[in-house]
Amino acid sequence: MANVYSAACPSRQALDRLADKWSVLLIGALEAGPQRFGQLRDRIDGVSEKMLAQTLRSLERDGLVNRQGDRPDRTVVYQLTPLGETLRAPVAAIREWAEQYINDIEQAREQADSRQSEDPGRVRE
Amino acid sequence: MANVYSAACPSRQALDRLADKWSVLLIGALEAGPQRFGQLRDRIDGVSEKMLAQTLRSLERDGLVNRQGDRPDRTVVYQLTPLGETLRAPVAAIREWAEQYINDIEQAREQADSRQSEDPGRVRE
DNA sequence: TGATGGAACTAACCATTGGTGAGCGCTGAT
DNA sequence: ATCAGCGCTCACCAATGGTTAGTTCCATCA
Numbered sequence: 065m066a067n068v069y070s071a072a073c074p075s076r077q078a079l080d081r082l083a084d085k086w087s088v089l090l091i092g093a094l095e096a097g098p099q100r101f102g103q104l105r106d107r108i109d110g111v112s113e114k115m116l117a118q119t120l121r122s123l124e125r126d127g128l129v130n131r132q133g134d135r136p137d138r139t140v141v142y143q144l145t146p147l148g149e150t151l152r153a154p155v156a157a158i159r160e161w162a163e164q165y166i167n168d169i170e171q172a173r174e175q176a177d178s179r180q181s182e183d184p185g186r187v188r189e
Numbered sequence: 190m191a192n193v194y195s196a197a198c199p200s201r202q203a204l205d206r207l208a209d210k211w212s213v214l215l216i217g218a219l220e221a222g223p224q225r226f227g228q229l230r231d232r233i234d235g236v237s238e239k240m241l242a243q244t245l246r247s248l249e250r251d252g253l254v255n256r257q258g259d260r261p262d263r264t265v266v267y268q269l270t271p272l273g274e275t276l277r278a279p280v281a282a283i284r285e286w287a288e289q290y291i292n293d294i295e296q297a298r299e300q301a302d303s304r305q306s307e308d309p310g311r312v313r314e
Numbered sequence: 315t316g317a318t319g320g321a322a323c324t325a326a327c328c329a330t331t332g333g334t335g336a337g338c339g340c341t342g343a344t
Numbered sequence: 345a346t347c348a349g350c351g352c353t354c355a356c357c358a359a360t361g362g363t364t365a366g367t368t369c370c371a372t373c374a
Contacts (some may be wrong), residue, residue, distance in 0.1 A: 172252025
């Protein structure tokens with residue numbers, strides 16, 4: 065049975081590639097429907113064209129995204145495949161978690177950082 | 190409002206760091222309860238001690254994991270904080286997706302790879 | 315009373331990945 | 345004929361990740 069905790073299991077490789085920010089953002093962006101390269105680039109703030117192309121290729125290879133570039137004017141449209149659609153819920157859950165709990169994280173981070181300056185607590189160092 | 194699609198938004202940084210394989214695997218592993226460094230290392234096949242320590246530090250900093258190292262024999266116990274617990278569901282969803290759909294992915298991948306060898310279809314090259 | 319070994323790291327090093335900026339082939343509009 | 349826009353690709357460099365080898369502290373055992 066598939067088990068991501070064994071390095072050799074194929075599901076682990078799947079996780080490895082899925083668990084990166086550009087894949088998560090891209091799949092989320094494609095939930096809004098088929099889109100062109102430039103639209104995706106504009107929607108996903110901060111993505112380089114290189115990473116966008118690269119991530120699209122790998123998602124395409126894994127059957128999560130479909131690429132259609134038949135049009136004579138060279139425009140290309142990407143969309144989620146049925147398999148890709150099954151990722152909507154889990155990916156949205158991650159995204160929503162990040163948006164919902166960001167405040168708690170920032171707070172914890174500030175505490176941790178200030179504690180580090182002059183706290184006699186932690187032994188290590 | 191928080192929006193992961195804008196690069197400047199703090200929630201985006203949260204996503205960046207959450208969306209990596211070791212974080213996902215670590216949080217999943219910690220769902221089984223408090224554990225020691227060595228236990229985690231053994232449970233997560235393929236993780237190096239460096240990455241384990243590094244990921245634990247960053248999760249600790251973000252308030253998702255708690256570290257207790259008071260014991261005199263130097264053993265240390267890690268566990269999810271209440272904030273970390275809120276990640277159980279979304280992280281489990283990703284993990285289960287990978288395990289559930291890995292067959293479809295592998296199949297798509299093989300098709301894509303074989304197509305690449307001698308298919309007159311795709312123009313680019 | 316060393317000697318051994320385990321636990322939890324840290325350091326140094328190198329390979330791979332990611333980001334940046336420029337450029338390229340094609341097309342349709344001016 | 346030129347030019348802008350689209351969808352990339354290339355070359356380069358910095359940052360990240362992986363590998364191996366330590367190191368420190370403690371506990372146990374001969």
